[in-house]
Amino acid sequence: MxxxxxxxxxxxxxxxxxxxxxxxxxxxxxxxxxxxxxxxxxxxxxxxxxxxxxxxxxxxxxxxxxxxxxxxxxxxxxxxxxxxxxxxxxxxxxxxxxxxxxxxxxxxxxxxxxxxxxxxxxxxxxxxxxxxxxxxxxxxxxxxxxxDLDLPGLVVQRHRHFDTLLERARALPPLTVAVVAPEEPNSLGGALLAAEHHLITPIFVGDRTRIEAAAREIGRSITQVEIVDTSGHVAAANKAVDLIAAGRAQALMKGHLHTDDLLRAALRKDNGLRSGRRLTHVFVMDVPGLAHPLLVTDAAINITPDLTTKVDIVQNAIDLAISLGIPEPKVGILSAVETVNPAIPSSVDAALLSKMAERGQITGGIVDGPLAMDNALDLKAARTKGLTGAVAGQAEVLVVPGLDAGNMLAKQLTYISKAEGAGLVMGAKVPIIMTSRADGEKARLASCAVAAVHHARVSASRVAELAQQ
Missing domain, CATH: 3.10.129.10 (Hotdog Thioesterase)
Incomplete structure (x- = not known):
């Protein structure tokens, strides 16, 4: 102009x-x-x-x-x-x-x-x-x-989506969470912070001596928190799953232990947390300047998922997005290109997932792919490439080809785009809260809030189903 x-x-x-x-x-x-x-x-x-x-x-x-x-x-x-x-x-x-x-x-x-x-x-x-x-x-x-001058764009680093999510979660009853091995300051502090915000009621499962030492290190009292004294991380993970099987806890939270030890206990055959789907990880990202939360999956568990696993990855992400208030999630299956190329396996999988959703094998959302990153999130880029579907340029869920790509994408959003990311493992009978030692206060709170909101929706659905029977 x-x-x-x-x-x-x-x-x-x-x-x-x-x-x-x-x-x-x-x-x-x-x-x-x-x-x-x-x-x-x-x-x-x-x-x-x-x-x-x-x-x-x-x-x-x-x-x-x-x-x-x-x-x-x-x-x-x-x-x-x-x-x-x-x-x-x-x-x-x-x-x-x-x-x-x-x-x-x-x-x-x-x-x-x-x-x-x-x-x-x-x-x-x-x-x-x-x-x-x-x-x-x-x-x-x-x-x-x-x-007219092309001035530098300004992005306000405000995490309004997480603020809204936290307000919604605080209105719910606190989620009783078995926190496994909160034996160092970060994991213990994150659980206590969520309890202070009335998001969870924690039960600490792990070595009492180490948990109490961590509490002293951060100057916090834990006298009001139940501690199930258990020696060893494998034993603690199994004991936490026992609490869930007995109905004493509604969710699992990772503390200071290896993810493999936690998930191995969750997937045990006897009184485990299997639901019939693969366990998959979902990052819920609050990206400054983006008008909606952005879900990225799977960036933490499944390294090179095959098509069957990707079906569960997509379905789990749709289910979580619905819990977060997105009525019909738009799911973009990412690849390097937006056309099917037999030489790029992720583009073939993306097309198959899109067709499976069209045929009702994946439900609850709109699935499209393959999409490149630009035309998945930018409407102008999508239209330039001639993509006119409901997902192109408007994706609310991004499904990555493998863990490498997902992990890089999530960390790029966090450290370059200044996003906050909440982490949740889906596919089990209960939510599994995953936080990182590098997570800030808001990310830790948001992970618990995501679990609480999802648990509340799933519980309400189960009650409604029972009432109809």
Whole structure:
């Protein structure tokens, strides 16, 4: 878009121009960062009046007023304009989601090249005037035109999807979780943190002496937590599975032990947690700038899955996505290309999985593949390649060809795209919570929240099924 200014000679009293802008919560974070004004009144997820309820943020008044400068600098007078003075009266407040119109009208011209303009910001939805005042600017004397500047994009590192998930999970009864070998500070601290947030009620299964030593190291009391004293990680994993088989726990959580030891106990033949499906791991990623949670699978358990295993990988991910509130998950089966190439086995598997979903062998979601990474997530890239299906460019679940690709993708999202990732093992009778020592506080909480929300939906479905019998 070419922007052309109005020179001082071209401007006439009565000339007017306006721009519309939609308020977003991210605008308020950007303003807080740029201005240094961190007043919580203007930021989401804060209790502004101290009543214990989080309130909708109010747009910073100076941010609303700054919309006037966009009209002056872009349209009237336009490029080359310099501010000399601005007075503002703040008459109302805006909130995220409001459409605002900033308008300027020329009042008079001075002989020295200055122009005085009436300035106003209104909310068209109710006709409210939010800001009124006058601006004095130095109008450009030379004709200028610019192609609209390609400014660097800004991504606010906010994890709104996990915030919503945590709120949803806190409304549920705490999930009783058998935590296996929380014998060092990270694993113990993560379980205690989730308990403090009323997401879980932990039962610690492991060496009591080591668990108590870890608690002392982080300065925490665990006197209110049940400890099942068990020596050795293999024994602890089996004892935790016994607790689930006896109905004393509703989920399993990995502590400071090898994943193989935990899953071997879960998959034992006698009173194990087998459900008839393969165990598969799902990362739930909250990626800043992405409008929905992104599920990545399998990035932790199945190294080179065959087609049969991939069916379970896809179905488990769909089931979890539904629990997270995605009614009909869009599943993109990833490959290096978006066309079937017999020389690339992942592209063949992707096409077969897509057809199996079409025939009802995979249910609950929309499955399409093969898709390359770009046209799975970017609608413009998908349309450029001529892909018009419901999944292309809009995938909510990404199924990777193998563990290598999945692990790299998940870590790229975490360390480059600043995503937070929750981990859950699916395919067992109960959720298995998997966290990493490198996980931050929000990721640990989110993993427990994902387990709680999924358990609640599955339990409700089982009750409904029994009622119909």
């Amino acid at each position: 070419i922007r052309e200014n109005r020179t001082f000679a071209e401007i006439r009293p009565g000339d007017s121009a306006e721009l519309m802008r939609t308020c977003t919560a991210d605008d308020f974070f950007v303003f807080a960062t740029a201005s240094g004004n961190h007043n919580p009144l203007h930021l989401p997820e804060h209790d502004h009046d101290g009543d214990g309820v989080k309130d909708e943020p109010i747009a910073p008044a100076m941010w609303v007023g700054s919309l006037i400068s966009a009209v002056l600098g872009n349209i009237l007078p336009g490029p080359g304009t310099l501010y000399r003075a601005q007075d503002l009266q703040f008459l109302g407040h805006a909130q995220a989601g409001d459409d605002l119109v900033a308008r300027v009208t020329v009042l008079e011209k001075h002989d020295d090249g200055r122009v005085r303009l009436a300035t106003i910001v209104e909310r068209p939805s109710d006709g409210a005037t939010l800001v009124r005042g006058e601006a004095l600017v130095q109008a450009p004397s030379a004709k200028l035109s610019f192609e």
